Amino acid sequence: MIGLPTRRFLLQSGAALALAAPRGVNAQAGAVVDFDVVIVGAGAAGIAAGRALARSGKSFVILEARDRVGGRVFTDASLGERFDAGAIYIHWAEKNPWRPLAEQLGVEILDSDRLPGSFRLFQDGVTIQRASRSGYAVVSERFDPDLAPVPDIAMTARVAADGDEALRAVSNLARMALGEEAERVSSLDYARLWSGDDFVAPEGYGSLVTRAAQGLPVRLSTQVRAIDWSQQGVIIDTDKGALRAGAVIVTVPVGVLRAERIRFTPRLPDDTLRGLDGLAMGALTKIALRFNGERFGIPSGTDLWDIAGPRETFDFECWPFDRNLVVAMFGGDHARDIVRMGEAAAVELALARFSRLVGDGARAAFLGGRLAGWSEDPFALGSYSHALPGHADARAMLAAPVGGRVFFAGEATGGESFGGAMTAGGAYLAGEAAALRIIKG
Numbered sequence: 298m299i300g301l302p303t304r305r306f307l308l309q310s311g312a313a314l315a316l317a318a319p320r321g322v323n324a325q326a327g328a329v330v331d332f333d334v335v336i337v338g339a340g341a342a343g344i345a346a347g348r349a350l351a352r353s354g355k356s357f358v359i360l361e362a363r364d365r366v367g368g369r370v371f372t373d374a375s376l377g378e379r380f381d382a383g384a385i386y387i388h389w390a391e392k393n394p395w396r397p398l399a400e401q402l403g404v405e406i407l408d409s410d411r412l413p414g415s416f417r418l419f420q421d422g423v424t425i426q427r428a429s430r431s432g433y434a435v436v437s438e439r440f441d442p443d444l445a446p447v448p449d450i451a452m453t454a455r456v457a458a459d460g461d462e463a464l465r466a467v468s469n470l471a472r473m474a475l476g477e478e479a480e481r482v483s484s485l486d487y488a489r490l491w492s493g494d495d496f497v498a499p500e501g502y503g504s505l506v507t508r509a510a511q512g513l514p515v516r517l518s519t520q521v522r523a524i525d526w527s528q529q530g531v532i533i534d535t536d537k538g539a540l541r542a543g544a545v546i547v548t549v550p551v552g553v554l555r556a557e558r559i560r561f562t563p564r565l566p567d568d569t570l571r572g573l574d575g576l577a578m579g580a581l582t583k584i585a586l587r588f589n590g591e592r593f594g595i596p597s598g599t600d601l602w603d604i605a606g607p608r609e610t611f612d613f614e615c616w617p618f619d620r621n622l623v624v625a626m627f628g629g630d631h632a633r634d635i636v637r638m639g640e641a642a643a644v645e646l647a648l649a650r651f652s653r654l655v656g657d658g659a660r661a662a663f664l665g666g667r668l669a670g671w672s673e674d675p676f677a678l679g680s681y682s683h684a685l686p687g688h689a690d691a692r693a694m695l696a697a698p699v700g701g702r703v704f705f706a707g708e709a710t711g712g713e714s715f716g717g718a719m720t721a722g723g724a725y726l727a728g729e730a731a732a733l734r735i736i737k738g
């Protein structure tokens with residue numbers, strides 16, 4: 298579902314050109330190849346790798362299982378009002394490559410601090426007038442590596458001595474920011490993440506990423522099933538036939554790799570497998586609800602947080618960019634359960650929870666909803682990666698090249714010391730770095 302047919306045409310005509318490229322001898326592999334490099338996945342990382350390779354003159358193609366580019370950065374316009382079903386924030390914008398790229402491509406971006414915003418808190422549908430913030434203050438200190446070294450233990454263990462408020466705060470934080478239960482996330486992995494200004498693209502982060510892919514040779518609806526690196530170079534087997542290349546950049550999400558949706562021959566080295574074992578995917582989920590223009594007295598940009606139980610928190614973002622949409626966000630195990638219910642039941646549940654906050658008028662004004670259920674999406678199998686407690690070295694293990702010709706790159710390996718992990722900016726840096734390694738030889 299690419300937004301504009303013209304973009305799709307450009308991508309597909311690019312792919313056709315790449316397919317027509319003559320076979321050559323890859324100096325590194327010393328073998329007859331179809332391409333110097335094959336990139337698996339046309340998300341932020343694959344697009345970045347492609348842009349770097351295009352500048353180098355290497356021959357390459359990007360193989361993408363979906364019928365669109367962008368992966369987990371996707372602006373969904375199917376409700377008639379667009380919303381970012383995956384990434385929305387250009388995090389740590391001071392050094393995020395998507396910021397200058399937006400400027401270069403003429404895509405408007407704004408500092409999210411300058412947008413209208415306010416916050417209302419509910420407990421089981423009932424307004425809470427005063428909420429204590431002390432738990433969050435403790436949490437921010439415990440995970441600040443500038444204050445004290447952060448150990449590689451569960452996030453819950455890190456605040457175990459700080460009382461119930463801190464425990465509740467860390468659980469909410471992990472569920473809503475990482476999509477995961479705090480007891481399953483390494484404190485050190487979380488503490489390494491970069492922070493900074495958050496920018497947004499009103500047109501959609503997905504639209505920006507799609508635009509960055511224009512002109513790249515992408516083969517859509519092409520699923521990679523196996524990668525054989527047993528001889529010189531690599532053979533990539535897809536549902537549309539096999540390709541031979543000097544090297545492969547694999548950008549599919551950790552969820553897809555862990556589920557062994559791509560078979561490697563010979564099996565991957567123990568260290569790579571240990572890296573994968575130490576990583577897991579969260580389940581941050583969004584449901585967009587479209588309304589007829591009725592706003593229930595809620596100003597644009599208001600977040601309604603409903604803490605609906607010990608493990609259930611919903612954030613209803615109302616009328617983003619003044620659109621007639623409410624985007625519900627939630628994570629952790631209850632998100633996994635909701636996604637498994639299927640779109641119709643999940644949308645109904647989100648509408649019921651939202652109605653509880655604003656009144657039954659919501660149902661009368663409701664026009665339709667959309668579930669972005671990444672945890673069951675076969676080409677993501679989760680929202681984004683985190684290291685398990687005791688496995689803070691897992692990202693480095695996955696990032697190490699295999700046999701000098703298989704490179705894993707994506708959000709899971711993003712940025713120096715993995716400070717960009719989990720984000721589309723980190724994915725860009727990882728994809729570009731893998732391509733540059735191949736170019737330099």
Ligand SMILES: Cc1cc2nc3c(=O)[nH]c(=O)nc-3n(C[C@H](O)[C@H](O)[C@H](O)COP(=O)(O)OP(=O)(O)OC[C@H]3O[C@@H](n4cnc5c(N)ncnc54)[C@H](O)[C@@H]3O)c2cc1C
Nearest residue numbers: 338340341342362368369384385386521707708719720721
């Ligand atoms: C709900 C949600 C909210 C988020 N919010 C933010 C945010 O605000 N800011 C931010 O920076 N990040 C956010 N993220 C994370 C961000 O979306 C990801 O970190 C980033 O998009 C990952 O890019 P990638 O290229 O590594 O992977 P992907 O985007 O997943 O790209 C990998 C590609 O590989 C394809 N693929 C999978 N299997 C195969 C196969 N077998 N053969 C061929 N192709 C295959 C996939 O279809 C996909 O297109 C969010 C994610 C989610 C889910």
